[in-house]
Amino acid sequence: MKKGRLEAFTDAILAIILTIMILEFKTPESFQFSAIYSQIPYLISYAIGYLFIGVAWYNHHYMFAKTRWISRRVYWANNMWLFTTSFVPVATAWVGRGLNEQGPEIFYFIVFASWTAAYFFLSYQLVKANEKDHQPKAAAAIRSMVIYRYIANWKLDLLQGIVTVVALVYVPALQMVIVVLMIVFIGARFNKDSDHLID
Structure with a gap:
């Protein structure tokens, strides 16, 4: 399968998701600047969501730029990712x-x-597709991504899950802090060659 069609489809869906998110922002009825204060919780949540999707898109682009061939499994894995x-x-x-x-x-x-x-x-299916396509460097590049290595480490996943559950029990809003930390220190740590991709 040509990856360009799947990338275009993915870009369109992510653009729609971002559009829906900003449409949830309610315009205040009052013309007083203070009327915006009631929307601050949503603005915080929206900013985190926007950052989340922006970083995810960049990583997605990196993996697909490294990949020449898209298998059926990659196609369905991509659809599952878009669904979530x-x-x-x-x-x-x-x-x-x-x-x-x-x-x-x-x-x-x-x-x-x-x-x-x-x-x-x-990510795993893209690694397998590259290995099947005799592209070991592409597979290794995806495996070397910080986010891939973090998610693949079940001990770190378990620790994060425990910390998040404790936060949800005592101070639920702390979960959003955990998400921001994950985005900034894990998701946004891109491979050095990500600025030099042609595709």
Whole structure:
């Protein structure tokens, strides 16, 4: 399968997801600047969601730029990843209405955990596709990504899960801090050659 079609489809879906997220922002009825204060929790949640998807897109582009051949498994893994990503606007909107409430934060945790599993499955399938296509350097490049190595380490995953559950029990809003730390220190640590990709 030509990867260009799958990349274009993915870009379109992610653009729609980002658009839906900003549409959840409610324009204040009042013309007083203070009227925006009620929207601050959603703005925080939206900013985190936007950063989340932006970093994910960059990593996705890197993996696909390294890959020449798309298998059926990669196609379906990509669809599964997009499916989990499509829940981000719902989780973002709900957390925006209750930044320190357990219900929305638990749902966000479920979405984030599902997204993480789907992302790893997609990455793994891309590694396998590159190995099958006799592209060991591409497979090694994907394996060397910080986010891939982190998610592949079940001990770190378990530790993060325990810390998040404790946060959800006592201070639910701390989960969003954990997500931001994950995005900045794990997801946004790109491979050095990511600035020199041709595709």
